[in-house]
Amino acid sequence: MKIAALTGAGVSKASGVPTFVEMGDLREKLSRSYYNSHPIEFYQILNGMRTVTEAANPNPAHIALAIKHIPIVTMNIDGLHHKAGSTEEEVIEIHGSLRKVYCPKCSKWYPFSVTEESIKCSKCIDVILQPDIVLYGDSIPRLQDSINLVSNVDLLLVIGTSFYTSTATYVSEAAKNAGVRVEIINENAEELVPKLLANNDS
Known part of the structure; x- marks a missing residue:
């Protein structure tokens, strides 16, 4: 079979x-609109999630x-x-996954961990990195x-x-x-x- x-x-x-139900309003913050309007807070949330998932077995x-x-x-x-x-x-x-992010301008890929230091592409300077995940609204x-x-x-x-x-x-x-x-x-x-x-x- x-x-x-x-x-x-x-x-x-x-x-x-934790499931999304257990994480309260997380759904709203994993949206394209929240990423566009609050990129710093968005990446803080995702890095918090990444800490949990990396520790999980x-x-x-x-x-x-x-x-x-x-x-x-x-x-x-x-x-x-x-x-x-x-x-x-x-x-x-x-x-998608929390392993990588990329620059939407030059297409360079980075490990997700770089966003703990900066959420911008080191090559394109002012371009905010894009997570390799599907957000609500995508x-x-x-x-x-x-x-x-x-x-x-x-x-x-x-x-x-x-x-x-x-x-x-x-x-x-x-x-x-x-x-x-x-x-x-x-x-x-x-x-x-x-x-x-x-x-x-x-």
């Missing part, structure tokens, strides 16, 4: 990464998906699927790649998502429309995902 996974913030909850759900080489579409920017051992080819980070560059992935499996595991974002709805509905069975796991993913994958081996 071909299995894929669509993961949201809930899959990382057992790793100590993958939990049994991430690890089980990696061990089974399950292709994943993740809405998370925490990088925990990669930490668990899933490869670049196995994971579509549909909302289009989703890898949406079609994600739809193609989940539409060509037998079972899609939707793990830890509240369906608050349109991304989760688009991707899961595309799978359903393609005749894929969709199973939703929103609680105790760290226990249920390894069990489900083990059962599919038997």
Whole structure:
């Protein structure tokens, strides 16, 4: 049986990464408008998030998906699927990641950590660096790649998502429309995902 996974913030909850619901008004501050109007505060927020995610370790759900080489579409920017051992080819980070930033003028890439010192391109001086994440109000560059992935499996595991974002709805509905069975796991993913994958081996 071909299995894929669509993961949201809930899959990382057992790793100590707060969900957006738990972080109050964070959604409003991860918007294109907030980035444009408050870039310094925006990067302070993201660097705070990066501190949390870099300290976090993958939990049994991430690890089980990696061990089974399950292709994943993740809405998370925490990088925990990669930490668990899933490869670049196995994971579509549909909302990007906190690993890199780039200059929208000269296209130079930097590690995200440079924004702790300066949020401007060292080459273009006055140009504010762009995070490699999809903000609220942005289009989703890898949406079609994600739809193609989940539409060509037998079972899609939707793990830890509240369906608050349109991304989760688009991707899961595309799978359903393609005749894929969709199973939703929103609680105790760290226990249920390894069990489900083990059962599919038997």
